[in-house]
Amino acid sequence: MRPFENPVIPQRETLLAVENVSLAFGGVKALTDVSFDIRKGEIRAIIGPNGAGKTSMLNCINGFYHPTHGSITFKGEKRRRMRPSAAARGGIARTFQNVALFKGMSTLDNIMTGRSLKMHKGFFWQMLRYGPALKEEAGHRRVVEDIIDFLEIQHIRRTPVGKLPYGLQKRVELGRALAMEPELLLLDEPMAGMNLEEKEDMSRFILDVNQHFGTTIALIEHDMGVVMDLSDRVVVLEYGRKIADGTPQEVKRDEKVVAAYLGVAH
Numbered sequence: 001m002r003p004f005e006n007p008v009i010p011q012r013e014t015l016l017a018v019e020n021v022s023l024a025f026g027g028v029k030a031l032t033d034v035s036f037d038i039r040k041g042e043i044r045a046i047i048g049p050n051g052a053g054k055t056s057m058l059n060c061i062n063g064f065y066h067p068t069h070g071s072i073t074f075k076g077e078k079r080r081r082m083r084p085s086a087a088a089r090g091g092i093a094r095t096f097q098n099v100a101l102f103k104g105m106s107t108l109d110n111i112m113t114g115r116s117l118k119m120h121k122g123f124f125w126q127m128l129r130y131g132p133a134l135k136e137e138a139g140h141r142r143v144v145e146d147i148i149d150f151l152e153i154q155h156i157r158r159t160p161v162g163k164l165p166y167g168l169q170k171r172v173e174l175g176r177a178l179a180m181e182p183e184l185l186l187l188d189e190p191m192a193g194m195n196l197e198e199k200e201d202m203s204r205f206i207l208d209v210n211q212h213f214g215t216t217i218a219l220i221e222h223d224m225g226v227v228m229d230l231s232d233r234v235v236v237l238e239y240g241r242k243i244a245d246g247t248p249q250e251v252k253r254d255e256k257v258v259a260a261y262l263g264v265a266h
């Protein structure tokens with residue numbers, strides 16, 4: 001049993017609340033009146049068949065898209081519109097369905113880019129390698145080296161990420177998101193394209209991030225085994241609408257969920 005499910009632990013506070021969110025692209029309704037919450041410290045899965053609106057929902061949460069209707073409240077602050085940079089500064093980091101890294105740069109430098117929002121001495125001073133900027137950079141490097149140790153990728157710290165196998169690129173992307181020291185980490189299909197061993201490694205890192213750093217995690221995942229093993233609660237979308245919400249066990253038994261997945265290959 002995941003610690004979160006222990007009945008003696010009182011219900012955790014809400015970190016993020018999605019309320020009646022709708023999103024349309026012209027005539028296409030990507031999301032219709034979706035509400036759910038993410039509690040502090042939990043792993044929350046967002047699942048559903050292809051085109052259900054999962055990525056659109058993550059994009060609303062981190063400010064890439066602005067809901068046509070509804071609102072998102074993060075740490076008690078309700079926002080109709082939020083820019084991705086403001087979301088990142090506020091503590092929301094994400095990874096993408098297709099790895100989005102600087103392919104020619106090393107693992108170390110890619111993860112270092114995750115620290116840019118934390119840098120007080122601006123780019124200009126960093127370029128001049130001005131004293132205080134150098135001292136600050138050393139501090140950021142220590143954080144990045146800790147993340148590299150944590151993710152067990154010391155052996156590839158100097159390798160350009162474009163030369164790495166896909167599974168390791170996904171791990172570096174996780175490292176870059178962790179470098180932001182997020183309160184809420186959004187993972188868009190973190191296991192996509194991975195073999196079984198890579199999936200097991202990634203699952204272990206996701207659980208470790210959640211348990212050791214207390215990071216709240218929302219993840220989109222198609223592999224049901226992974227969803228059932230990792231998540232505390234699951235929200236299910238179909239055609240842009242929420243059709244179920246509950247523990248993995250509850251959701252698995254839900255007739256609407258079973259029907260939504262019948263005949264859908266995942």
Ligand SMILES: Nc1ncnc2c1ncn2[C@@H]1O[C@H](COP(=O)(O)OP(=O)(O)OP(=O)(O)O)[C@@H](O)[C@H]1O
Binds near residue numbers: 048052053
């Ligand atoms: N930028 C966009 N412009 C137009 N339509 C879009 C855009 N982004 C998403 N959509 C549409 O919104 C709907 C939801 O798409 P979304 O990518 O959020 O689904 P998903 O559940 O993440 O799918 P998948 O599992 O295939 O990644 C789809 O009909 C999609 O075609």
